[in-house]
Amino acid sequence: MQINLFEPGDFLTIQEASHWASEYLKKKVSTANISYLINYGRIQKYRENGDTLVSKNELQEYYKSFNGRREVNYKSKLGDDLNWALSFDQYREAETTKHVHRLHPYKGKFIPQLVEYFLDDHSDDFKKEVYFKEGDIILDPFCGSGTALVQANELGMHAIGIDISYFNSFISNCKVDDYNIQEILQQSNLITLKLKKFLQQHCTLEFEEELLQELNIFNNKHFPSPEYKRKINNREIDEYKYGKEKEGLFLPIYKKLVKKYDIVLKQESTETFLDKWFLQHVRNEIDFVYAKIKRLRNSNTKEILKLILSRTIRSCRATTHSDLATLVEPISATYYCSKHGKICKPLFSILRWWETYTKDTVERLSEFNTLRTETKQICLTGDSRKIDLIEELKKVDKKFASLVKKKKMNGIFSSPPYVGLIDYHEQHAYAYDLFNFKRRDNLEIGPLFKGKGREARESYVEGVSQVLLNAKKYLVKDYNVFLVANDRSNLYPEIAEKAGMKIVNQFKRPVLNRTEKDKGAYSEIIFHLKEKNNG
Ligand SMILES: C[S@@+](CC[C@H](N)C(=O)[O-])C[C@H]1O[C@@H](n2cnc3c(N)ncnc32)[C@H](O)[C@@H]1O
Numbered sequence: 001m002q003i004n005l006f007e008p009g010d011f012l013t014i015q016e017a018s019h020w021a022s023e024y025l026k027k028k029v030s031t032a033n034i035s036y037l038i039n040y041g042r043i044q045k046y047r048e049n050g051d052t053l054v055s056k057n058e059l060q061e062y063y064k065s066f067n068g069r070r071e072v073n074y075k076s077k078l079g080d081d082l083n084w085a086l087s088f089d090q091y092r093e094a095e096t097t098k099h100v101h102r103l104h105p106y107k108g109k110f111i112p113q114l115v116e117y118f119l120d121d122h123s124d125d126f127k128k129e130v131y132f133k134e135g136d137i138i139l140d141p142f143c144g145s146g147t148a149l150v151q152a153n154e155l156g157m158h159a160i161g162i163d164i165s166y167f168n169s170f171i172s173n174c175k176v177d178d179y180n181i182q183e184i185l186q187q188s189n190l191i192t193l194k195l196k197k198f199l200q201q202h203c204t205l206e207f208e209e210e211l212l213q214e215l216n217i218f219n220n221k222h223f224p225s226p227e228y229k230r231k232i233n234n235r236e237i238d239e240y241k242y243g244k245e246k247e248g249l250f251l252p253i254y255k256k257l258v259k260k261y262d263i264v265l266k267q268e269s270t271e272t273f274l275d276k277w278f279l280q281h282v283r284n285e286i287d288f289v290y291a292k293i294k295r296l297r298n299s300n301t302k303e304i305l306k307l308i309l310s311r312t313i314r315s316c317r318a319t320t321h322s323d324l325a326t327l328v329e330p331i332s333a334t335y336y337c338s339k340h341g342k343i344c345k346p347l348f349s350i351l352r353w354w355e356t357y358t359k360d361t362v363e364r365l366s367e368f369n370t371l372r373t374e375t376k377q378i379c380l381t382g383d384s385r386k387i388d389l390i391e392e393l394k395k396v397d398k399k400f401a402s403l404v405k406k407k408k409m410n411g412i413f414s415s416p417p418y419v420g421l422i423d424y425h426e427q428h429a430y431a432y433d434l435f436n437f438k439r440r441d442n443l444e445i446g447p448l449f450k451g452k453g454r455e456a457r458e459s460y461v462e463g464v465s466q467v468l469l470n471a472k473k474y475l476v477k478d479y480n481v482f483l484v485a486n487d488r489s490n491l492y493p494e495i496a497e498k499a500g501m502k503i504v505n506q507f508k509r510p511v512l513n514r515t516e517k518d519k520g521a522y523s524e525i526i527f528h529l530k531e532k533n534n535g
Contacts, residue, residue: 011046011053021059030092037062039226042233074510077521083126086509086526088113099150099368100175103361104311106145106168107325108422110415110484114509115151118413118482118526126507131480132157136410137403139474141384141467142445144424146172148413149377150368160404161379162387164444166437167310167428172379174307178372179365183301188308188358191292195351198288204281204348207261214253215334215343222246223342232341243336250343254334263348265332273433277317277330285350286313290434308361310431312353317430318346376400383443385466389474408476415484416467417445419460419491420452461491461498468499472531481529492527501529 012020014031021029034054038045042062046053074082088096088111096111119138121130132138134156140148143161149172152159163169199205222228223246231237258265264280274283289309296302318330321339337344347353378400380392393401417424425432425441426449432439441447445463450456468481475481481501485492496503505528510521 010056011048012056012059013051013053017054017056017059020056021063024060025063034059039229044230045226070512074521074523078508078510078523082508082510082523084510085124085126086114086117086507087512089512099364099371101145101147101150103175103364104145104171104307105314106171107427108415108417108424109145109147112147112151114484114526115148115413116155119148119151119155119157131482132410137407139409139412139471140414141412141471142414142416143172143379144168144415146175146377146379149176149379153373153375153377154371156373156375158375158400158403159377160389160393160409161377162382162384162389163379164381164383164440165424165428166381166440167431167435168424169379169381170303170437171307174304175368176377176379177300177303178369179300179304180298181362181366181369183298184304184365185362187296187298187301188305188362191289191305192351192355192358194292195285195289195354198285199349199351202281203261204263205351207257207263208345208348210261211254211257211334211345214257215250215345218246218250218253219342222249225341229341239338239341243338247334247336247343250334254345266330273429277319277327277430278313279318279332279346279348281348282313282316282318282350286316286434289350289354304361304365306435308354308357310428310434311357311361312350313430313434314428315353315357316347316350320344376403383440385445385463385470387470404474409474409479410476411480411482412468412471412475413482416464417447418486419446419489420448420450420456421446423448457489457491461494464491465495465498468495468501468529472500477531477534479531481527483527483529484524485527486524487527492525496527496529496532499529500532502532504528504530 014034017034018029018031021034037043037059038052038054043054043058046055074084091111091113096113098112101109101112117127119132121133123130132155136157138148138152138157138159140159140161143149143163145168146161149159149161153176161169161172163172228237232239257263267275267278267280267283269275274286278286286309290306293302293305293309296305317324317327318332319327320331320335321337321344331346334343334345336342376397378393378396380387380389380396382392390401390405393404423441424444424447425439431437441449445467446456446460450459471481472479483492493503507526507528508523509526510523
């Protein structure tokens with residue numbers, strides 16, 4: 001848009017806008033943040049003499065409408081005891097997903113800064129004591145993707161994780177393992193070369209290239225950015241109707257290309273997850289790369305390449321972008337994507353993601369290497385209600401097992417599953433299928449498939465208290481237990497009682513809205529528990 005009425009001082013370049021907003025909000029606003037606001041149609045883009053400008057007034061209005069008011073709003077709804085420091089809103093996404101924390105997607109992890117807050121040696125108005133010190137041993141009996149293990153390492157503490165889901169222990173151990181980076185680079189490059197050669201047998205890459213060109217032309221015409229998104233925000237367009245109409249309009253172009261390049265879409269069988277959720281060419285490439293990885297000798301390199309492959313295939317499932325987290329139906333054609341506001345396509349080759357994630361993984365592992373301490377972290381696979389921790393640990397690391405037996409663990413930092421929210425095995429069904437990992441869905445505490453009813457809640461209380469009772473055998477007497485929970489049904493007082501513990505403190509933390517649409521103020525509690533009969 002050209003500026004007609006130019007008010008001096010109102011229009012800013014992206015750089016100036018980032019400075020102005022940082023001053024105004026008293027927190028760092030990067031030029032990327034400003035571009036984000038433009039790209040998502042929150043503020044308009046103006047042009048003058050070839051420069052992109054934004055309006056200061058519009059920016060101010062935007063911030064007044066949401067960000068600045070959030071804290072006041074949250075506190076009025078959830079109480080002034082809300083510990084805003086635990087919102088971690090000063091951290092950018094790159095920091096909350098730093099180094100190995102983003103080696104693989106995992107739904108339901110806590111952010112590393114939350115773990116640091118409780119494990120490190122600072123104190124503040126809310127955290128009045130220091131609970132752990134270097135050299136301590138921390139337990140996370142619901143280890144998930146290993147966030148606590150990684151942070152324990154950074155802080156010079158040993159840690160043991162336990163998870164019932166084999167794939168979760170696998171992610172956790174991959175994160176804390178120490179690698180020969182050169183070897184990972186060498187082996188992954190070799191596999192990439194072989195994959196490229198394999199791809200020459202088909203025309204998938206040429207097909208994708210032409211399809212992308214056609215999509216580009218079509219999307220520029222029918223979904224110009226950022227005007228289209230702004231029109232949707234202002235409700236000038238019925239997105240559903242318009243999107244469907246254009247989806248239909250593109251389909252013949254897509255079908256013509258599929259025919260031209262002889263592309264096989266669906267697989268014949270739909271029996272397994274791998275059969276159902278991947279297009280034929282993608283499936284062939286997955287099997288090809290996995291066969292190469294299986295042949296590697298160094299088991300540690302093999303494991304991390306498996307993790308990269310798993311992350312790759314997760315991004316290549318035949319689903320729409322908006323259904324990535326909760327799969328609905330497999331797709332095999334182009335579709336209107338409400339997330340990106342244009343026509344998108346399924347994936348026909350894993351090559352791009354394989355290359356991207358290989359590079360990303362190497363960078364993340366190298367970054368973590370610069371922070372690592374000489375400490376031990378291991379995640380065991382098992383049911384935390386019953387596991388014989390020392391016996392299981394002995395099987396993988398005898399020395400560590402005898403240290404734990406002698407010294408005992410100093411406490412727990414963990415987030416148990418929430419009642420009836422997530423099926424932890426099912427969210428990585430593709431990996432169980434590919435790697436043939438054993439599933440133990442029935443031993444999950446509080447899975448989605450058991451619901452949130454009375455029976456589910458009772459079995460949850462029983463389950464979490466048994467985990468704590470079992471863990472106590474391995475803890476020092478004056479232990480500190482921290483459990484992050486969304487305790488809407490007020491189950492934790494009973495859990496503590498059953499485990500012979502008392503709740504000595506509760507830290508209420510705001511969980512910030514991920515999107516502007518989701519306006520509900522919401523908090524979770526970090527329960528601090530100690531032995532009931534200990535002073
Ligand atoms: C909320 S998640 C933990 C997430 C973790 N804090 C992170 O940052 O990745 C809960 C975990 O508990 C595990 N779990 C459920 N039942 C279990 C059981 N009986 N024994 C051990 N782990 C269990 C689930 O597999 C899941 O990974």
